[in-house]
Amino acid sequence: MTDQTPVLRLEGIVKTFPGVRALDGVSFDVRPGEVHALMGENGAGKSTLMKVLGGIHAPNEGQIFVGEEPVTMTSPKQAKAKGVVFIHQELSLAGELTVAENMFLGELPLKSLGRVDWRKLYDDTDAILKTLNVRFNAKTRVGDLSIANQQMVEIGRALTVSPRAVIFDEPTASLTDSEKVVLFQVIAGLQAKGVGIIYISHRMEEIFKITDRISVLRDGQYRGTVNTADTNEDEVTKLMIGRSLDLSRSPVSHELGDVALEVKGLACGDLFQDVSFKLHKGEVLGFYGLVGAGRTEIAETIFGLRNPSAGQILLNGQEVQIHSPIDAVRHGISLVPEDRKDQGLVLGMNCRDNMTLPQVDDLTAGPFVSDGAEIAIFDQYRDKLDIRTPGWRQLVGNLSGGNQQKIVIGKWLSMRPDVLIVDEPTRGIDVGSKSEIHNLIRELAAQGYAVIVISSEMPEVLRVSDRIVAMFNGSVMREFTSEEVTEDNLIQAISGMGAKVA
Amino acid sequence: MTNYKDMLKRGAIWGFILLQLAFFSIIGDQLSVSDQPFLAYDNMLLVLKQSAPIGIIALGMTVIMINGNIDLSVGATFALAAIVMLDSMTWPFMQALGDWAIPLAWIFALMTGVIMGAINGIIVWKTGVDAFIVTLGAMLGFRGLVFMFNGEQPTSHLNWTLVDFAEAQFLGLHTATWFLLGTALVLWLLMTKTVHGRNAYAIGNNRDAAVNAGIRVGPHFIWNFMLIGFLAALSAVVFYSESGSVNPNDGMLYELWAITAVVLGGTKLAGGYGSIISTLGGVLAIQILRKGLGHIGADTQTVNLVIGLILIAVLVLDRQLNRKGHGELKI
Numbered sequence: 067m068t069d070q071t072p073v074l075r076l077e078g079i080v081k082t083f084p085g086v087r088a089l090d091g092v093s094f095d096v097r098p099g100e101v102h103a104l105m106g107e108n109g110a111g112k113s114t115l116m117k118v119l120g121g122i123h124a125p126n127e128g129q130i131f132v133g134e135e136p137v138t139m140t141s142p143k144q145a146k147a148k149g150v151v152f153i154h155q156e157l158s159l160a161g162e163l164t165v166a167e168n169m170f171l172g173e174l175p176l177k178s179l180g181r182v183d184w185r186k187l188y189d190d191t192d193a194i195l196k197t198l199n200v201r202f203n204a205k206t207r208v209g210d211l212s213i214a215n216q217q218m219v220e221i222g223r224a225l226t227v228s229p230r231a232v233i234f235d236e237p238t239a240s241l242t243d244s245e246k247v248v249l250f251q252v253i254a255g256l257q258a259k260g261v262g263i264i265y266i267s268h269r270m271e272e273i274f275k276i277t278d279r280i281s282v283l284r285d286g287q288y289r290g291t292v293n294t295a296d297t298n299e300d301e302v303t304k305l306m307i308g309r310s311l312d313l314s315r316s317p318v319s320h321e322l323g324d325v326a327l328e329v330k331g332l333a334c335g336d337l338f339q340d341v342s343f344k345l346h347k348g349e350v351l352g353f354y355g356l357v358g359a360g361r362t363e364i365a366e367t368i369f370g371l372r373n374p375s376a377g378q379i380l381l382n383g384q385e386v387q388i389h390s391p392i393d394a395v396r397h398g399i400s401l402v403p404e405d406r407k408d409q410g411l412v413l414g415m416n417c418r419d420n421m422t423l424p425q426v427d428d429l430t431a432g433p434f435v436s437d438g439a440e441i442a443i444f445d446q447y448r449d450k451l452d453i454r455t456p457g458w459r460q461l462v463g464n465l466s467g468g469n470q471q472k473i474v475i476g477k478w479l480s481m482r483p484d485v486l487i488v489d490e491p492t493r494g495i496d497v498g499s500k501s502e503i504h505n506l507i508r509e510l511a512a513q514g515y516a517v518i519v520i521s522s523e524m525p526e527v528l529r530v531s532d533r534i535v536a537m538f539n540g541s542v543m544r545e546f547t548s549e550e551v552t553e554d555n556l557i558q559a560i561s562g563m564g565a566k567v568a
Numbered sequence: 569m570t571n572y573k574d575m576l577k578r579g580a581i582w583g584f585i586l587l588q589l590a591f592f593s594i595i596g597d598q599l600s601v602s603d604q605p606f607l608a609y610d611n612m613l614l615v616l617k618q619s620a621p622i623g624i625i626a627l628g629m630t631v632i633m634i635n636g637n638i639d640l641s642v643g644a645t646f647a648l649a650a651i652v653m654l655d656s657m658t659w660p661f662m663q664a665l666g667d668w669a670i671p672l673a674w675i676f677a678l679m680t681g682v683i684m685g686a687i688n689g690i691i692v693w694k695t696g697v698d699a700f701i702v703t704l705g706a707m708l709g710f711r712g713l714v715f716m717f718n719g720e721q722p723t724s725h726l727n728w729t730l731v732d733f734a735e736a737q738f739l740g741l742h743t744a745t746w747f748l749l750g751t752a753l754v755l756w757l758l759m760t761k762t763v764h765g766r767n768a769y770a771i772g773n774n775r776d777a778a779v780n781a782g783i784r785v786g787p788h789f790i791w792n793f794m795l796i797g798f799l800a801a802l803s804a805v806v807f808y809s810e811s812g813s814v815n816p817n818d819g820m821l822y823e824l825w826a827i828t829a830v831v832l833g834g835t836k837l838a839g840g841y842g843s844i845i846s847t848l849g850g851v852l853a854i855q856i857l858r859k860g861l862g863h864i865g866a867d868t869q870t871v872n873l874v875i876g877l878i879l880i881a882v883l884v885l886d887r888q889l890n891r892k893g894h895g896e897l898k899i
Contacts, residue, residue: 371779392782401780409780414773414840423770424781426763434761477781 071133073098073262074119074150074231079128081114088114089125092288094281096231096262101253103273103294104266106283106306107496112266115283116233120152121145132230143172149230153220155239161209166191168208169223194222198252214245221252232256233264238272239494242356242522244561250276268497270299271525282306307498322532323347325383326516327399327485329368332377337363338540341377345485345518350511352531353520355560359537361520362404365487369401370394381484395424400478402471404489404520410474411462418444418458421477447476451506468499475506486510487518492526504530524553536560581833581849584882585856592860599864606863613742615855620744621646621807622822623851624751626829628799630847631755633830635792636772636839637692637699642800643822644710645684649801650814651717653677654725667729678801684710685797689790699789707823714816726812734810747806748848751799756844768792773840828879829854834886 072095081089089111096102106112117123119130121139129136132148139145142152159168166187167174175183175190191204200218202211208219217237224232234253238246253263253276265277273280274294282289282305289305327345332338338360345351353361366372368379370388378385381397388394394401403409412420422429422440429439444458451472455465462473471491478486491507492500507530511517521527527534534546536559543559592606604611625642632639656662656676662669684706691702717723734743741749759765771778771785779785800822808814833850835842854875861871 369780390782391780392784395782403780408774409776412770412773412777412840415769419766419770423766423778423783426766430763434757435763435766 070098072096075131077129079125081118081125088286090286094291098260098262099257101263101265101277103277103280104264110283111286151224151229151232153234155236157216159208159216165206165219166204168219169226194225213240229261231262235266322349328380330378333375334367334372335375341542343535345516347516348511348514349532350517350530352527352534354527354534355537360540361537362489365489398484400481400483400486402474402488406470406474413463416459417455417462420462420473424481443480447480451476467495485516489520578846581846585853588856596860596864601865615859616745617742619851619855620748621803622825623748624799624803626826626847626851627751627755628796629826629830630835630842630844631792632796633835634772634842635768639796640703640823641706641710643819644707645681645797645800646804646819646822647714648710649677649680650804650808651723652680654723657725670730674805677805681797681801682794685793689793693786693789722813722815724813730809744806752848759844
């Protein structure tokens with residue numbers, strides 16, 4: 067396979083924006099039937115490179131070849147016509163339309179007088195769906211499908227042309243482990259047909275599982291391509307960030323305090339049932355499970371965003387009633403939500419105002435908000451969390467993912483909570499900032515905060531937690547101490563295998 | 569760099585006003601049908617005074633729109649408050665009070681506005697129906713109340729003390745102008761310096777994040793709808809103190825003029841971004857345009873056509889300036 071003509075080749079691609087050299091001489095190729103990983107921290111230039119490939123940005127220098135033919139990409143449509151198709155991280159589907167209409171959007175087969183040839187449309191769609199081995203059909207409404215199945219529709223859309231290269235951008239970001247398996251099968255199917263795949267992801271395990279080669283970008287520069295079989299995570303990380311990371315688990319080196327939060331028999335409709343656990347001061351309790359296992363819903367219930375249908379919540383031994391986030395905050399519970407852009411931050415506001423949002427009521431002098439008090443809080447948590455921003459006036463929307471997350475964490479720490487719940491602390495955050503956030507969580511526990519971490523990433527849960535609660539389908543399957551947990555028994559617990567252990 | 573661009577954006581409306589003034593005083597005076605120069609002191613005072621009715625409403629609309637809502641019922645509230653003020657002064661017990669009836673009639677009118685606003689706010693909060701729909705219904709409903717009161721007949725009551733007050737000038741400015749500027753000052757302080765203003769921006773920009781931060785979004789909405797109801801009534805009070813007669817069709821399309829002024833001032837329809845001072849600029853820009861086109865002899869239809877074209881041109885320009893080069897999708 068190695069001596070075939072590459073399906074896609076980039077030569078010395080340079081793209082500059084005013085003041086920034088976003089891509090600086092990027093060259094690599096994708097062979098037929100190969101899965102080629104493209105890695106780099108956020109801001110390394112991956113997205114820009116994809117936009118150049120998709121014809122959204124024209125490169126200043128360099129040449130793209132599809133097969134032997136030099137091409138100039140002018141639009142996503144033209145790229146698709148050349149056989150280069152994209153599966154974007156953010157799905158762009160019309161929820162009210164059927165699967166077939168979405169897959170052939172803009173290219174519906176026509177009969178005379180501009181009428182849509184529905185029969186051909188549905189037949190063609192079903193033929194493609196069959197190769198994807200999915201359990202829905204051409205007439206299903208896309209809005210009724212799960213995220214994983216919607217992604218299959220996107221892939222199906224790519225297959226409406228015979229693609230030569232398919233580019234997957236963070237395809238597993240919102241997939242459960244079992245859904246990932248299905249996706250990887252589809253990718254393997256494409257490989258077998260001789261399609262070249264570019265696979266963009268932050269997730270090392272996946273990269274090492276399915277890719278053949280890895281190309282790395284750093285600060286817009288091409289840092290090289292390595293054979294996956296000949297390298298390891300450390301080496302790739304070093305290429306990406308220019309130093310190596312300590313990914314080992316931090317040992318529990320501090321004494322646990324009293325029970326800060328106790329939950330007894332908590333339930334919320336069909337979402338989760340009979341959930342009980344204890345959380346000590348100075349402890350990090352990890353919640354691990356598949357998407358939809360009820361972890362986020364538990365957090366939202368404790369934080370007063372949902373009403374429990376049964377059960378008790380005890381704080382420092384006292385039962386409390388929490389009907390709204392306001393109650394939760396007053397009782398010393400804070401939640402760093404799953405989706406920081408949708409639920410955590412006001413992107414159009416500056417750093418300081420975001421950080422003080424929950425407590426701005428208490429920072430007034432007479433009828434007006436006190437600038438000085440706000441800046442004092444911002445400065446304190448900027449230093450404490452090492453938030454890198456030119457100043458408090460910077461709009462939060464302009465910060466990197468890692469710094470945005472630190473603003474959200476700072477926002478809630480400044481409320482001096484007893485219990486801090488962090489949902490998906492590092493989603494969409496690059497490797498370097500990830501380990502900073504992990505260290506931060508450990509440090510907070512060492513300072514005596516009681517922390518709950520909810521995560522879909524096993525390495526993350528294993529790394530930061532003192533104990534791990536494994537959930538499946540709305541129930542707590544098992545609680546592990548850090549000594550007894552292994553990847554194997556954790557996976558078994560969250561996929562519903564084995565008996566429930568109380 | 570961001571701040572510099574932001575300043576430029578906020579200043580744009582004032583640049584536009586200067587351009588208008590220059591245009592009408594240089595070219596306009598050539599074509600003018602009157603012998604008074606456009607920039608005459610009296611003429612400018614009149615621009616300010618005539619900006620007041622829609623201006624006061626537009627300032628309140630800015631708060632509502634930053635909040636991510638909209639209020640289409642302000643024109644009807646305006647007419648309803650005017651009727652309450654004028655009619656209440658004819659009630660026997662009010663007439664017995666002499667001139668003390670005036671402040672009482674004002675309070676009745678302002679209370680009417682606050683109550684109408686509260687109704688909108690409660691419905692938006694408790695049903696979760698979009699403010700556009702709720703206030704569209706309210707617009708029709710409140711207007712229905714106006715017609716139920718006196719049929720097609722105007723409601724009139726002229727009180728000379730009131731007229732004197734409305735026509736008075738203090739430090740050179742008319743009463744209505746003072747109300748406009750006063751409202752602008754209070755709302756500017758509200759939006760830039762207080763918790764309520766901060767929360768309004770946060771809710772408009774990202775409602776979920778605001779809820780997560782423990783902000784009570786529903787009550788916040790009610791306060792804002794009560795505020796704009798109050799301001800619609802205040803606008804009516806200021807205007808009808810002078811004219812003394814309200815037609816049941818008065819205030820129609822005021823909601824759209826107010827929204828036009830707010831949007832010209834750069835406030836985003838989607839919420840989360842905007843400024844009171846820029847809306848004041850938008851209000852003045854529209855009034856100068858009306859006045860200026862009248863100055864050169866254009867009729868009302870032409871004025872509306874030109875304002876419509878300018879509104880679209882301004883928004884197109886704004887989009888070009890702000891979005892270019894952000895890798896936006898081509899449509």
